[in-house]
Amino acid sequence: MEKLTLTIRHVLERKSFQGARLIAGHEGLDREVKWSHVLEVQDLDSLINGGELILTTGVGLQLDLMTQFHYVKKLIDRHVSCLCIEIGPYFEEIPEEIIKLADFHAFPIIIFEKKVRFVDITQDLHTYIINQHHQMLSQLDTMSRKFNSLSLTHNGILKILQELNHFFKQSAIFITEKPKLYYYPSESKVWETQIRLLLEQSSGHYAEPNSLAVGGQSFAILPVEGLGQVLGHLCLQRSQAVPEDFAFLILDRAHSLLPKFC
Numbered sequence: 001m002e003k004l005t006l007t008i009r010h011v012l013e014r015k016s017f018q019g020a021r022l023i024a025g026h027e028g029l030d031r032e033v034k035w036s037h038v039l040e041v042q043d044l045d046s047l048i049n050g051g052e053l054i055l056t057t058g059v060g061l062q063l064d065l066m067t068q069f070h071y072v073k074k075l076i077d078r079h080v081s082c083l084c085i086e087i088g089p090y091f092e093e094i095p096e097e098i099i100k101l102a103d104f105h106a107f108p109i110i111i112f113e114k115k116v117r118f119v120d121i122t123q124d125l126h127t128y129i130i131n132q133h134h135q136m137l138s139q140l141d142t143m144s145r146k147f148n149s150l151s152l153t154h155n156g157i158l159k160i161l162q163e164l165n166h167f168f169k170q171s172a173i174f175i176t177e178k179p180k181l182y183y184y185p186s187e188s189k190v191w192e193t194q195i196r197l198l199l200e201q202s203s204g205h206y207a208e209p210n211s212l213a214v215g216g217q218s219f220a221i222l223p224v225e226g227l228g229q230v231l232g233h234l235c236l237q238r239s240q241a242v243p244e245d246f247a248f249l250i251l252d253r254a255h256s257l258l259p260k261f262c
Contacts, residue, residue, distance in 0.1 A: 005243050006033045006129055008082050008108045011053065016124045020084070020110045024099040028106035030240050031081040036125045038118050050079035053125065055118045058091020065095055072098055075107070082108040086116060136246050143167065144253040151257040157182050160254050167250070170239055174224075174258060175199065176232030188237075195219065195235055209248050211238065220244070222251045224258045234258060 009029040011017055022029075034051030040059050041047075054075065075083055083102075085091055094109065102109045143163070150159040157174060161184040164172035171188035175181065175196055183189050194214045199221075212219045218238040223230045234255045236247060 005240065006125070006132065007031060007240075008033065008053075008110075011082070011125065012110070014124060014128075016116075016121045017110070019114050019116065020112055022108060022110050023094060024102035025082075025106050025108035026103070028082075028108045031106075031108065032240075032243065033081045033125065033129075035129065036122045038122065044074065044078070048075075048078045048080060052080050053082045053084060054080055055084045055086075055121060056091075057086045057088065065097060068095065069097060069101060072101055072107075072109075076101075076105045080107075082110060084110040084112065084121075086112045086118075088115065136243075136249075139167075140246075140249055140253065143250055147254050147257055157258060158184060160257065164236060164250070164254060168236060168239060168242060168247070170237035171235075172237075173235040174232060175235060176224075191215070191217075191219070191235075191237075195221075195233075199233060209251075211244070220247050220251060222248065222255045224255050232258070 007030050011033060012020065012022065012029075032051055033053045034049075036053040036055060037047070038055045039047065040056055072083065085094070087093070094111065099109070101107075146163055147160055150156050150163060153159060161172040161174060161182055164170075165184045171183070171185070171191060173181070173183040173188055173192060173195065175192065181189065181192055183192065191214055195212065198212060198214065209220070209222050212221045212235070220236045220238055222234045222236075224232045224234055234251055236251055238244070238247065
């Protein structure tokens, strides 16, 4: 499976970022970029949804250090993916206090030391993101048809889990109240006891799609319902290479076929 998530690491590899330099937040290179946005104002509450790569000339940062500090902190709190600043007449250097703040929160700050065309950068990134969305829709349709076909075969549930594993390259498990457990590949069984215990202790918390941390790994959890009750949970080990929303969309196509196996 090709990578479906655009991260800061991938952004830095693109031609439009050849002259860029990462100066802070080196541990945040795997942050997902959902969109890019040119932002030159301080009042950003209504303009930020989270996951943006922000481009600025720094014209809105020509203020005292404390105001700059709070501005960057607000970007971090609003789950912005990255801040890119064009070094020039509006903003000549990044204060050390800002770099330390970004490093502490693994918040990447990228600088352009030469003049760049923000329109070229946004066009490049948006084209990539839109193409990835089209690819995900195509894969979603393909997987839906595969799941429908497999559900009609012998050992259909195991074959669906196997297909999930082949697509995501991660463990896929189906847990019900019955002793019988379905999983693929074979080593996935090691997660069953921990996941089952956490589900039993959750007091219905996982009656809706959710994420679950188990032994340092993240699992997407989707309840399987039938006759007005939860019959089991479909669990998929998460990978940063796949957007969370897309993982749940694929699981949704699979889980709707599972009640017949309960």
